[in-house]
Amino acid sequence: MASAMDTPVQYLKGVGPRRAELYHKLGIDTVRQLLWHFPRSYVNFGDCAEIASTEGDQFCSIRAAVVRKSGEQRIRKGLSIFKVLVADDTGELTLVFYNTKYTAEALSIGEEYYFYGRIGGSGLRREMNTPQVFTLAEAERGALSPVYPLTAGLTSRIVAANIAQALELTAGELTDFLPGEIRLEYQLCELEFALCQIHRPKDAASAEIAKRRLIFDEFLILALALSSIRGKRSVEAGYRMEETDFSPFFDSLPFTPTGAQRRAIGQSCQDMRRDAPMNRLVQGDVGSGKTLVAAACCWYVWKNGFQSAMMAPTEILAMQHLDTLQKLLSPFGMRVEVLTASLPAAAKRKVRERLASGEIDLLVGTHAILSNGVEFRNLALVVTDEQHRFGVAQRVSLAQKGNQPHVLVMSATPIPRTLALMVYGDLDLSVIDELPPGRQPVLTYRVGSDKRERAYAFVRKHLDMGLQGYVVCPLIEQGEVDMGLKPAAQYAEELAAGPFSGYRVGLLHGRMKQAEKDRIMAEFKEGTLQLLVSTTVIEVGVDVPNAVIMMIENAERFGMSQLHQLRGRVGRGTQQSYCILLSDAKNPEARQRLGMMCKTGNGFEIAEFDLKLRGPGDFLGYRQHGLPQLAIADMAKDVGLLESAQRAAREILERQPDMSGYPLLREQVQRIVKNVGEQIN
Ligand code: ADP
Numbered sequence: 001m002a003s004a005m006d007t008p009v010q011y012l013k014g015v016g017p018r019r020a021e022l023y024h025k026l027g028i029d030t031v032r033q034l035l036w037h038f039p040r041s042y043v044n045f046g047d048c049a050e051i052a053s054t055e056g057d058q059f060c061s062i063r064a065a066v067v068r069k070s071g072e073q074r075i076r077k078g079l080s081i082f083k084v085l086v087a088d089d090t091g092e093l094t095l096v097f098y099n100t101k102y103t104a105e106a107l108s109i110g111e112e113y114y115f116y117g118r119i120g121g122s123g124l125r126r127e128m129n130t131p132q133v134f135t136l137a138e139a140e141r142g143a144l145s146p147v148y149p150l151t152a153g154l155t156s157r158i159v160a161a162n163i164a165q166a167l168e169l170t171a172g173e174l175t176d177f178l179p180g181e182i183r184l185e186y187q188l189c190e191l192e193f194a195l196c197q198i199h200r201p202k203d204a205a206s207a208e209i210a211k212r213r214l215i216f217d218e219f220l221i222l223a224l225a226l227s228s229i230r231g232k233r234s235v236e237a238g239y240r241m242e243e244t245d246f247s248p249f250f251d252s253l254p255f256t257p258t259g260a261q262r263r264a265i266g267q268s269c270q271d272m273r274r275d276a277p278m279n280r281l282v283q284g285d286v287g288s289g290k291t292l293v294a295a296a297c298c299w300y301v302w303k304n305g306f307q308s309a310m311m312a313p314t315e316i317l318a319m320q321h322l323d324t325l326q327k328l329l330s331p332f333g334m335r336v337e338v339l340t341a342s343l344p345a346a347a348k349r350k351v352r353e354r355l356a357s358g359e360i361d362l363l364v365g366t367h368a369i370l371s372n373g374v375e376f377r378n379l380a381l382v383v384t385d386e387q388h389r390f391g392v393a394q395r396v397s398l399a400q401k402g403n404q405p406h407v408l409v410m411s412a413t414p415i416p417r418t419l420a421l422m423v424y425g426d427l428d429l430s431v432i433d434e435l436p437p438g439r440q441p442v443l444t445y446r447v448g449s450d451k452r453e454r455a456y457a458f459v460r461k462h463l464d465m466g467l468q469g470y471v472v473c474p475l476i477e478q479g480e481v482d483m484g485l486k487p488a489a490q491y492a493e494e495l496a497a498g499p500f501s502g503y504r505v506g507l508l509h510g511r512m513k514q515a516e517k518d519r520i521m522a523e524f525k526e527g528t529l530q531l532l533v534s535t536t537v538i539e540v541g542v543d544v545p546n547a548v549i550m551m552i553e554n555a556e557r558f559g560m561s562q563l564h565q566l567r568g569r570v571g572r573g574t575q576q577s578y579c580i581l582l583s584d585a586k587n588p589e590a591r592q593r594l595g596m597m598c599k600t601g602n603g604f605e606i607a608e609f610d611l612k613l614r615g616p617g618d619f620l621g622y623r624q625h626g627l628p629q630l631a632i633a634d635m636a637k638d639v640g641l642l643e644s645a646q647r648a649a650r651e652i653l654e655r656q657p658d659m660s661g662y663p664l665l666r667e668q669v670q671r672i673v674k675n676v677g678e679q680i681n
């Protein structure tokens with residue numbers, strides 16, 4: 001059924017093909033999409049600043065008259081600016097329009113307008129960049145005027161006018177997709193009210209009410225979509241475990257497990273004795289000893305006569321786990337083997353056969369374990385390490401493997417609980433909030449490249465003491481070299497020939513052959529190599545306690561969680577460890593991030609800070625899986641509403657798993673599910 005909502009924006013009065021093209025750039029093709037294009041903020045014209053009192057970097061609105069207009073200046077191809085001098089009783093200010101000469105040309109000399117934008121320039125030469133312009137008549141109509149995310153050629157004024165049209169066109173046709181009982185229970189306004197008030201608010205309170213409803217919608221639809229993608233959680237466990245005496249395992253360890261490790265092991269094993277399959281996330285900061293929890297669970301499953309699998313995101317990490325787990329578990333007679341993509345075909349076939357016949361008790365590997373043709377005899381437990389590298393898609397294929405295996409997910413990324421619930425669904429959480437005894441925080445410093453020689457000397461001092469270190473470089477794309485960045489290989493050579501001549505320097509990067517990587521890693525573990533120059537391949541999980549110092553080049557190019565992971569490679573023994581962040585970045589946000597890294601070693605604090613700075617986009621491969629960008633909701637700020645929406649999603653699905661009674665809502669949900677499905681297949 002064709003509805004006014006699906007009308008192309010082009011057919012709105014005053015739009016036409018040219019403007020429709022501009023809307024298309026914003027991802028808006030239909031009236032529906034236009035109505036869901038929300039203001040970024042509102043200008044309050046009752047609250048104008050005097051030009052003399054405006055401050056740099058602040059957004060503000062001013063009321064001023066046009067004094068003089070300069071002609072268009074072409075800066076370079078595709079970029080032109082147009083300057084307009086305006087004044088109020090207190091001072092003058094230059095408006096700078098980039099590629100928006102039409103807006104500037106429409107201004108009349110001597111006429112007064114309201115301008116809204118960010119103040120730049122210096123004290124005496126104030127500027128406002130590409131401001132939004134409102135006539136006095138427009139401003140006086142309502143106290144709050146919406147400010148929209150724009151593209152060149154559109155102004156908030158035009159968008160507001162087109163939206164007013166769209167609202168008129170769809171009036172009476174805006175059927176609310178939210179079930180009435182949910183709306184009442186969570187005290188949300190009706191859709192029509194929300195859309196009218198978000199675009200043309202009567203006052204600030206109405207805008208808030210509208211916003212609350214629209215944020216809720218966005219979370220609810222996302223939660224329903226994710227839950228539909230995950231599928232139903234099975235209620236029947238494929239395999240139930242019996243209680244076992246753990247003392248032989250604990251007694252065999254070279255150290256005493258921490259209380260937090262014992263608790264996580266206890267909780268997981270208890271889960272596996274229940275009727276439903278386990279779905280547990282073990283969250284522990286880098287170095288908290290998650291591998292031991294995995295080992296204990298696999299041991300427990302083996303005692304019960306079943307197989308386990310452990311997945312790691314990289315081959316290096318898989319090989320390291322193989323090593324650790326064999327040391328811990330072979331003495332009991334457990335058969336631990338590995339399957340990775342780089343294994344020769346014959347060896348792979350061998351492993352698959354032994355797996356199917358039950359001659360392997362624990363299989364360690366990369367996601368190759370999930371490939372077709374890998375059959376287990378009785379796979380009862382799947383452990384995935386460093387889950388944030390796996391996304392929604394992998395989770396789905398994992399759940400389809402075997403006969404409802406128990407799932408244990410281990411992550412060092414302290415995903416806020418609400419976000420984890422949203423992405424993974426109903427999972428239980430164990431937190432390892434205790435580090436093994438004797439650990440000292442890693443002392444972290446940010447230094448400019450002028451102190452590079454001193455940093456090298458500091459590293460040498462530690463190598464001379466028989467300790468080891470890392471130098472990490474960002475991954476370099478070709479063509480970036482002239483920006484002062486060096487590929488790891490070239491850099492390693494320079495270090496070995498220069499400041500570290502006479503030391504044993506090794507190189508590790510992602511494009512090396514697996515056998516080569518394994519050899520280098522082994523040499524570093526044994527201490528044959530003293531200094532390892534590496535790209536981020538060592539980011540996750542690598543464990544060499546004798547390595548106590550890390551230098552990170554161009555540190556500003558890494559995300560905070562990534563820096564935290566990298567830094568987690570040192571500070572794993574009892575020695576004081578150091579992390580030196582080399583950076584000449586001037587950008588205040590980058591400096592803030594690095595400053596935070598120096599201040600805290602707490603992964604949770606870092607993740608929260610990062611989430612605030614960058615939004616949730618980069619967590620969990622969120623965007624790459626086709627999940628929509630949130631238009632109005634903010635996972636970090638609107639936590640309360642996120643929780644309510646998730647509760648509502650559960651209520652809806654309990655009442656009606658197929659949502660057939662809510663066709664309009666289902667339609668919205670299906671739109672997202674389809675997108676994600678296209679990414680998975
Ligand atoms: P992560 O949680 O980062 O995966 P690992 O499992 O790699 O941490 O453990 C980090 C290091 O701490 C390893 O060298 C491991 O042997 C050691 N370790 C783990 N648990 C303990 C413990 N209870 N006491 C002492 N050392 C431990």
Ligand code: MG
Nearest residue numbers: 290291385541
């Ligand atoms: Mg680990």
